Amino acid sequence: MLTxxxxxxxxxxxxxPRALRALKEASAVYCEDTRRTRILMSHFGLSTPLSRYxxxxxxxxxxxxxxxxxxxxxxxxxxxxxPGVSDPGRRIVAMARKAHLPxxxxxxxxxxxxxxxxxxxxxxxFIFLGFLPRSAGRQRKVIAEAASLHRTIVMYESPFRVVxxxxxxxxxxxxxxxxxxxxxLSKLHEEWLSGTLSEVRAQLSSRxxxxxxxxxxxxxxxxxxxxxx
Numbered sequence: 001m002l003t004x005x006x007x008x009x010x011x012x013x014x015x016x017p018r019a020l021r022a023l024k025e026a027s028a029v030y031c032e033d034t035r036r037t038r039i040l041m042s043h044f045g046l047s048t049p050l051s052r053y054x055x056x057x058x059x060x061x062x063x064x065x066x067x068x069x070x071x072x073x074x075x076x077x078x079x080x081x082x083p084g085v086s087d088p089g090r091r092i093v094a095m096a097r098k099a100h101l102p103x104x105x106x107x108x109x110x111x112x113x114x115x116x117x118x119x120x121x122x123x124x125x126f127i128f129l130g131f132l133p134r135s136a137g138r139q140r141k142v143i144a145e146a147a148s149l150h151r152t153i154v155m156y157e158s159p160f161r162v163v164x165x166x167x168x169x170x171x172x173x174x175x176x177x178x179x180x181x182x183x184x185l186s187k188l189h190e191e192w193l194s195g196t197l198s199e200v201r202a203q204l205s206s207r208x209x210x211x212x213x214x215x216x217x218x219x220x221x222x223x224x225x226x227x228x229x
Contacts, residue, residue: 001068001073001074001101001102001103001104002064002068002074002075002076002092002093002096002101002102002103002104003022003026003073003074003075003076003103003104003105003106004076004082004083004084004089004093004103004104004105004106005019005022005023005029005075005076005077005083005106005108006019006077006081006082006083006106006107006108006109006110007019007037007040007077007078007079007080007081007108007109008040008080008109008186009080009081009109009110009111009114009185009186010080010184010185010186010187010190011186011187012040012043014108014109014186015040015044015108016106016107016108016109018106019106019108020044020046022075022106023041023044023046023048023075023077024046024048025073026048026073026074026075027048027049027067027072027073027074028048028049028050028051028067028072028074028075029041029048029049029050029051029074029075029076029077030050030051030052030053030064030074030075030076030077030092031050031051031052031053031076031077031078031079032052032053032077032078032079032087032088033052033079034050034051034052036079037050037077037079038050040077048075051063051064053076053088053089053092054088055088055089055090055091055092061091061092061095064076064092065092065095065096065099065101068096068099068101069099069101076089076092080109081109081110081111082105082108082109082110084105085110085112085130086112086130086131086156109186111156111182111185111213111215112128112154112156112215114182114185114186115154115180115182115185115215115217116152116154116217118180118182118192119152119180119182119192119194119217120180120194121152121178121180121217121219121224122151122152122219122224122225122226122227123152124226124227125151125152125226125227126151126152126153126154127146127149127151127152127153127154128154128155129142129143129146129153129154129155130155130156131155131156131157132155132157132165134161136164136168139165139168139169140168140171140172143168143169143172143173143218144172144173147172147173147177147218147220150219150220150221150227151219151227152217152218152219152224153217153218153219153220154215154216154217155215155216155217155218156213156214156215156216157214157216158213158214159209159210159211159212159213159214160210162181162204162210162214162216163201163204163205163210165216166179166181166197166200166201166204166216167201169197169216169218170197170198170201173197173218173220174197174220175196175197175198176196176197176198176222177196177197177218177219177220177221177222178194178195178196178197178218178219178221178222178223178224179194179195179196179197179199179200179201179216179217179218179219180192180193180194180200180217181193181194181200181204181214181215181216181217182214182215182217183211183212183213183214183215184211184212184213185213185215187212189211189212191212196222197218
């Protein structure tokens with residue numbers, strides 16, 4: 001059995017009890033970074049062996065797949081959040097499914113749904129784009145295609161490129177589109193900025209330096225409503 005285990009995106013108090021049990025009972029925990037996961041495991045007094053899983057290394061996936069085929073119960077975690085959702089994990093899950101091996105995913109911390117719930121923007125139907133391509137032209141193309149569906153658009157971005165992302169979005173959907181940016185979700189310096197896209201972009205642009213991890217949410221309409229049924 002392969003168990004997809006969510007881990008806190010910042011606050012260790014968000015660790016679900018069921019996820020802790022899965023990590024304790026697994027024969028091995030496969031993770032994005034053994035150093036970071038070891039800190040998590042030590043905090044909760046867990047000693048399950050750790051192995052690194054790399055989405056871009058076929059040998060890593062093959063090793064885990066062979067272990068699953070032998071009947072081992074393995075857990076998969078990322079550095080924070082839910083593996084497979086803009087984090088490593090999708091490929092090994094697809095491989096396990098194709099091999100008709102059992103896979104389960106536990107509910108728990110996930111930045112995209114947490115940000116949506118606190119944004120005030122329509123979330124009954126939304127478009128999650130994860131991390132966008134870095135070039136301005138490709139970003140604008142992707143945002144334009146998503147905006148044509150008139151749904152809330154959710155993106156992840158680093159502090160180094162978040163202002164540029166907002167500028168590209170504003171060039172496509174206009175200054176009066178509605179926006180909400182969540183920074184450092186669940187952490188000590190959590191912050192929410194909301195208003196028109198122009199207002200949110202201006203607030204961030206006025207800062208000398210951006211810090212933390214960002215979830216950017218934009219609705220192309222000036223007065224967003226829930227999606228029509």
